[in-house]
Amino acid sequence: MQPAGSFFAYPAASEMIALDSGEKPRFWVTIDTEEDFDWDAPFARTGYRLASVPALAECQGYFERAGVHPIYLVDWPIVADDRAAEILGAAQQAKRCEIGAQLHPWVTPPHDEEVNARNSYTGNLPPGLQRAKMTALRDGIRDRFGVQPTAYRAGRYGLGSGTAAMLAELGFRCDTSVRSGFDYRAGHGPDYRDAPLHPWWVKAGQGAVLEVPVTTVFGGLLGRAGRGIYHRVAREGTHAGAALARLGLVERIALTPEGIPAQRACRAIDIAIDLRLPVLNFSFHSPSLQPGNTPYVRSQADLDLFYRWWDVVLGHLARRGIEATTAAGILAMAERKAAR
Ligand SMILES: [Zn+2]
Numbered sequence: 269m270q271p272a273g274s275f276f277a278y279p280a281a282s283e284m285i286a287l288d289s290g291e292k293p294r295f296w297v298t299i300d301t302e303e304d305f306d307w308d309a310p311f312a313r314t315g316y317r318l319a320s321v322p323a324l325a326e327c328q329g330y331f332e333r334a335g336v337h338p339i340y341l342v343d344w345p346i347v348a349d350d351r352a353a354e355i356l357g358a359a360q361q362a363k364r365c366e367i368g369a370q371l372h373p374w375v376t377p378p379h380d381e382e383v384n385a386r387n388s389y390t391g392n393l394p395p396g397l398q399r400a401k402m403t404a405l406r407d408g409i410r411d412r413f414g415v416q417p418t419a420y421r422a423g424r425y426g427l428g429s430g431t432a433a434m435l436a437e438l439g440f441r442c443d444t445s446v447r448s449g450f451d452y453r454a455g456h457g458p459d460y461r462d463a464p465l466h467p468w469w470v471k472a473g474q475g476a477v478l479e480v481p482v483t484t485v486f487g488g489l490l491g492r493a494g495r496g497i498y499h500r501v502a503r504e505g506t507h508a509g510a511a512l513a514r515l516g517l518v519e520r521i522a523l524t525p526e527g528i529p530a531q532r533a534c535r536a537i538d539i540a541i542d543l544r545l546p547v548l549n550f551s552f553h554s555p556s557l558q559p560g561n562t563p564y565v566r567s568q569a570d571l572d573l574f575y576r577w578w579d580v581v582l583g584h585l586a587r588r589g590i591e592a593t594t595a596a597g598i599l600a601m602a603e604r605k606a607a608r
Pocket residue numbers: 300302370372423424
């Protein structure tokens with residue numbers, strides 16, 4: 269049992285943010301904006317690169333032309349990089365993007381913990397150290413971009429039971445660290461298998477923080493039962509989930525260009541619309557904007573495919589009448605509904 273005021277105490281269906289009849293879902297593009305590092309190597313405080321930072325300009329240009337205002341969830345090494353501050357600061361001042369926070373604890377001061385897999389989830393750190401790192405990141409963003417960040421994502425989706433209260437205390441209004449349908453327990457992380465896909469308010473201290481989960485849906489012949497079956501089978505072995513997908517029985521589809529073909533993502537969009545999700549929360553990692561940094565974009569051809577993915581997906585969203593939103597837009601929508 270998780271205490272109330274935690275992101276792990278899931279709300280009743282009636283307490284989740286729902287669409288009014290006739291109201292359309294919106295989509296939100298969230299970008300984990302971070303250093304380039306070897307995803308297969310152990311975590312390290314140093315030795316990362318920032319070679320993909322200039323590629324943020326091309327990314328921002330793409331979304332501007334598409335009329336989408338993404339949110340860059342920036343982490344400490346990005347905040348410390350002059351080029352990133354220039355590219356993103358200019359776009360943010362022109363109100364063509366938003367800046368939020370993403371916490372990679374292993375590269376964020378104060379450095380008081382041992383760097384290891386368990387401590388790569390901020391929520392596993394002692395509360396005082398969590399708060400200190402979150403405060404450093406918030407203040408770094410404030411100094412660099414002149415804005416108080418309202419949105420937060422824990423790196424590796426690493427929420428803890430006390431994170432909501434800390435976020436509220438530090439002036440954050442919105443969290444997007446819950447990755448519904450995923451279980452990170454094998455690597456000492458959280459279990460989000462049963463997390464809702466709808467946003468919900470988490471009462472924390474004097475205030476409240478809106479949780480906006482990263483969207484992952486389950487499709488396939490087994491339909492809505494698929495989620496439970498996926499988790500029962502996937503637990504037995506990592507290949508079982510893939511086998512279910514091959515048979516067309518159950519497939520887990522995250523709304524991301526990383527490892528998900530565009531046609532499957534379009535299918536996931538249709539499922540999310542059928543589920544009447546208020547927000548379709550897309551995500552990817554900024555190192556994917558340059559070939560060679562992530563498993564998903566290895567070559568220039570992969571990068572071309574990455575942007576074609578967005579062409580296809582944005583086209584599909586437009587055909588379905590789904591418009592882009594922002595953290596500010598989502599908060600306003602949720603506040604409006606809470607006030608009734
Ligand atoms: Zn990250």
